[in-house]
Amino acid sequence: MTPDQLSQALADALAAxxxxxxxxxxxxxxxxxxHLERPRQREHGDWATNVALQLAKKAGTNPRAMAEELVRRLAGTPGVAAVEIAGPGxxxxxxxxxxxxxxxxTVVEQGAAYGRNDSEAGHRVNLEFVSANPTGPLHIGGVxxxxxGDSLARVLEASGADVTREYYFNDHGAQIDRFARSLVARARGLDAPEDGYGGQxxxxxxxxxxxxxxxxxxPDPRTLGDAEATEAFxxxxxxxxxxxxxxxxxxxxVDFDVYFHEDSLHESGAVERAVARLRELGHMFDADGxxxxxxxxxxxxxxxVVLKSDGEAAYIAGDIAYYLDKRERGFDRVVMMLGADHHGYVGRMRAVAAAFGDDPDVHLEILIGQLVNLVREGQPVRMSKRAGTVVTIDDxxxxxxxxxARYSLARSSADSAIDLDLDLLAKATNENPVFYVQYAHARTSNIARNAAEAGVRRQDGFDASVLDHETEAVLLGQLADFPRVVAQAATLxxxxxxxxxxEQLAGAFHKWYDAKRYVLPQGDxxxxxxxxxxxxxxxxTRQVLANGLGLLGVSAPERM
Known part of the structure; x- marks a missing residue:
C-alpha cells in the first residue's frame, strides 16, 4: 500500500x-x-495523521470520538494491520x-516519475537567480x-510548476561605468580608479x-578619446x-531560459510605461523636482524617488519596470533570489507589487541567501573582487x-551562513556527504550487476511479505517518504x-545491507x-537515490 492509497482510504472513510x-x-x-507523516518513533507505526484533530470541531464531535470512528471504518482495509489512537486523537x-x-x-515500475507530484501544478513561476553583475568572475556567493536556484527550479518542475529560469543582466549603471574605466586604465598601463576593480x-x-x-x-581602443575609449571597453x-x-x-x-538585459528596460521605454501606470493608479507624486x-x-x-530631479532614473525605476514586465509576461509567481546584503530590498519590492494591485504574499517571493565561508587546512579562504583575490566558481x-560543489551548496538552508571545508569535500570518505550518497547509489548498481551474474532476476518473482526485517521496514519507510519531501521542498x-x-535514505540502505539481508544466494x-x-x-533504492540526486543536479555514478 502506497501513502497515496492509504491517504485515499482515510478520505473515503471520512466521506462515508x-x-x-x-x-x-x-x-x-x-x-x-x-495528510500523512512519519511517526517520530518507528514503534508507533508506519504512518500517522492528525485529521481527527483538524476536523472534529467542524463535525460536531471531539477528536478522540472521531478517531475512534475512523479506526472502526478502517478495520479490514487491505494492507492495514492496525490503527491505534494516541493522545487526544x-x-x-x-x-x-x-x-x-x-x-x-511501485517505485521500480514508476521509475524516474516516482516522487513527482502536482502540488505546484497550474503555477507559472519566474525564478530569477544568480544575476551577478558582469564586472568580474562569478564569486562564491553567486555560486x-x-x-x-537550479535545484529549486528542478524541485518546482517535479511538483508540476511551469518554471522559467531567468538571469537579470545588470548592464546599466554605476558599477558598469567603474568596470569600463578600470579596463581603460589597465589597458593604458595606469592604476585602477580608486573606486574601480582590480585583479588579473x-x-x-x-x-x-x-x-x-x-x-x-x-582602431586600437587605447588611442581613442576618453569617452570613446570608455564606451569601447x-x-x-x-x-x-x-x-x-x-x-x-x-x-x-546551470543554464537559463532567459537572459534579461537591464539596459533594455531603459532603452525600450519600459521604465516610462511603468511610471505612467503607477501614476494612473494614483501612487506617484512630484516633490522637490x-x-x-x-x-x-x-x-x-x-x-x-523613481525619477531624480535631473531627469535620470533612480535604481528602483528599473526594478519597478522589471517586475511589471514579468507579470505582463504571464507569470503568477515572481521569485527572486538575492544576496545577504539585499534585506532592505524586500519591503520596497513588496510595496511595488502592492502598488500594481498584486498581493505580495502571492505574486512576489524574495528569498535572501546568506554568506558562504570557504575553509582550507583549517584556515578561511579570503576573497575580494576589487582586490583581485576572488574565489570564483571555477576555483x-x-x-x-x-x-x-553543487551538493554542498544546496544541502543547507539558503538563509543560513555555511562553512565549506574544501579538504573534506575532496575526500572519498563517508564524512563527505555527497560521496556518502553517491556511494550508496554506486553500491546498489554493483549489487544489481552481481545479481545478474548470479542469475537473480527480479522479473522472475516478487513476494512483498518476505521484506519483514526491521531494517527493511525502515528502508521502505524512507522510500515512501520521498514524494512528500519533494512536495514540501517545493512548497517551502x-x-x-x-x-x-x-543522506537519511543512504544511511537506511547501508544499515539494511550491512545487516546481511542478502540479495545474492550464498554458497550452493x-x-x-x-x-x-x-x-x-x-x-x-537506486531509483530514488538517482531521482533525488537529479533534483540537485548531481550525478548518480554506477561505479566509484
Missing part, C-alpha cells in the same frame, strides 16, 4: 461517515487527500508486511545561488578587447565578461568538482530538504523469491 450522517460535516470540508497506522513491501515494486581578470579582459579590435581591423568588456560567466555556469550544470512612488502606503519605511569546481522553496533526505543456495524481492528493494 459524512454521507451516512455520522459526522455533521460539510462534504466540501472533507479533504481529497488526508492522533491516529498511528501500521501496515502489514506485504502491503509495506509492495512499495518496492551558491546557482546551485540552490581586468588585465585579461582589457588585453582581449585590444586583440579583438586589432583582429577586426578597428564597456561594450566589448561586458560582453566578454558575461560570456565567461555563462560558460562557467553551463559547465556547472523629482518623481516619487508613495511606497509608505504599502508598508515601506519611506517613499522612494571551487577545480578544488572539489561540480558534484561536490527549500531544496536542501532533498539533500538531507538522501538456490535463487528464491527472497533474493528476487530484495533485488526489487535494492533497485527501488
Amino acid at each position: 461517515a459524512v454521507a451516512d450522517g455520522t459526522f455533521a460535516l460539510d462534504p466540501a470540508d472533507v479533504p481529497a487527500h488526508v 492522533f491516529l498511528n497506522i501500521r501496515l502489514d508486511t506485504a502491503a509495506a513491501g509492495e512499495l518496492a515494486r 551558491r545561488w546557482a546551485a540552490v 581578470y581586468i588585465t585579461d579582459i582589457a588585453d582581449r578587447v585590444i586583440a579583438d579590435a586589432a583582429a577586426a581591423g578597428e 564597456r561594450a566589448r568588456g561586458v560582453e566578454l565578461m558575461f560570456t565567461e560567466i555563462k560558460q562557467s555556469l553551463h559547465d556547472f550544470g 523629482a518623481t516619487w512612488l508613495r511606497t509608505t502606503d504599502f508598508g515601506d519605511d519611506k517613499d522612494r 571551487l569546481v577545480d578544488a572539489v568538482g561540480v558534484d561536490a 522553496r527549500e531544496p536542501h530538504r532533498v539533500a538531507r533526505y538522501l 543456495e538456490a535463487v528464491t523469491d527472497v533474493h528476487r524481492t530484495r533485488l526489487w528493494l535494492t533497485e527501488a
Whole structure:
C-alpha cells in the first residue's frame, strides 16, 4: 500500500461517515487527500495523521470520538494491520508486511516519475537567480545561488510548476561605468580608479578587447578619446565578461531560459510605461523636482524617488519596470533570489507589487541567501573582487568538482551562513556527504550487476511479505517518504530538504545491507523469491537515490 492509497482510504472513510450522517460535516470540508507523516518513533507505526484533530470541531464531535470512528471504518482495509489512537486523537497506522513491501515494486515500475507530484501544478513561476553583475568572475556567493536556484527550479518542475529560469543582466549603471574605466586604465598601463576593480581578470579582459579590435581591423581602443575609449571597453568588456560567466555556469550544470538585459528596460521605454501606470493608479507624486512612488502606503519605511530631479532614473525605476514586465509576461509567481546584503530590498519590492494591485504574499517571493565561508587546512579562504583575490566558481569546481560543489551548496538552508571545508569535500570518505550518497547509489548498481551474474532476476518473482526485517521496514519507510519531501521542498522553496533526505535514505540502505539481508544466494543456495524481492528493494533504492540526486543536479555514478 502506497501513502497515496492509504491517504485515499482515510478520505473515503471520512466521506462515508459524512454521507451516512455520522459526522455533521460539510462534504466540501472533507479533504481529497488526508495528510500523512512519519511517526517520530518507528514503534508507533508506519504512518500517522492528525485529521481527527483538524476536523472534529467542524463535525460536531471531539477528536478522540472521531478517531475512534475512523479506526472502526478502517478495520479490514487491505494492507492495514492496525490503527491505534494516541493522545487526544492522533491516529498511528501500521501496515502489514506485504502491503509495506509492495512499495518496492511501485517505485521500480514508476521509475524516474516516482516522487513527482502536482502540488505546484497550474503555477507559472519566474525564478530569477544568480544575476551577478558582469564586472568580474562569478564569486562564491553567486555560486551558491546557482546551485540552490537550479535545484529549486528542478524541485518546482517535479511538483508540476511551469518554471522559467531567468538571469537579470545588470548592464546599466554605476558599477558598469567603474568596470569600463578600470579596463581603460589597465589597458593604458595606469592604476585602477580608486573606486574601480582590480585583479588579473581586468588585465585579461582589457588585453582581449585590444586583440579583438586589432583582429577586426578597428582602431586600437587605447588611442581613442576618453569617452570613446570608455564606451569601447564597456561594450566589448561586458560582453566578454558575461560570456565567461555563462560558460562557467553551463559547465556547472546551470543554464537559463532567459537572459534579461537591464539596459533594455531603459532603452525600450519600459521604465516610462511603468511610471505612467503607477501614476494612473494614483501612487506617484512630484516633490522637490523629482518623481516619487508613495511606497509608505504599502508598508515601506519611506517613499522612494523613481525619477531624480535631473531627469535620470533612480535604481528602483528599473526594478519597478522589471517586475511589471514579468507579470505582463504571464507569470503568477515572481521569485527572486538575492544576496545577504539585499534585506532592505524586500519591503520596497513588496510595496511595488502592492502598488500594481498584486498581493505580495502571492505574486512576489524574495528569498535572501546568506554568506558562504570557504575553509582550507583549517584556515578561511579570503576573497575580494576589487582586490583581485576572488574565489570564483571555477576555483571551487577545480578544488572539489561540480558534484561536490553543487551538493554542498544546496544541502543547507539558503538563509543560513555555511562553512565549506574544501579538504573534506575532496575526500572519498563517508564524512563527505555527497560521496556518502553517491556511494550508496554506486553500491546498489554493483549489487544489481552481481545479481545478474548470479542469475537473480527480479522479473522472475516478487513476494512483498518476505521484506519483514526491521531494517527493511525502515528502508521502505524512507522510500515512501520521498514524494512528500519533494512536495514540501517545493512548497517551502527549500531544496536542501532533498539533500538531507538522501543522506537519511543512504544511511537506511547501508544499515539494511550491512545487516546481511542478502540479495545474492550464498554458497550452493538456490535463487528464491527472497533474493528476487530484495533485488526489487535494492533497485527501488537506486531509483530514488538517482531521482533525488537529479533534483540537485548531481550525478548518480554506477561505479566509484
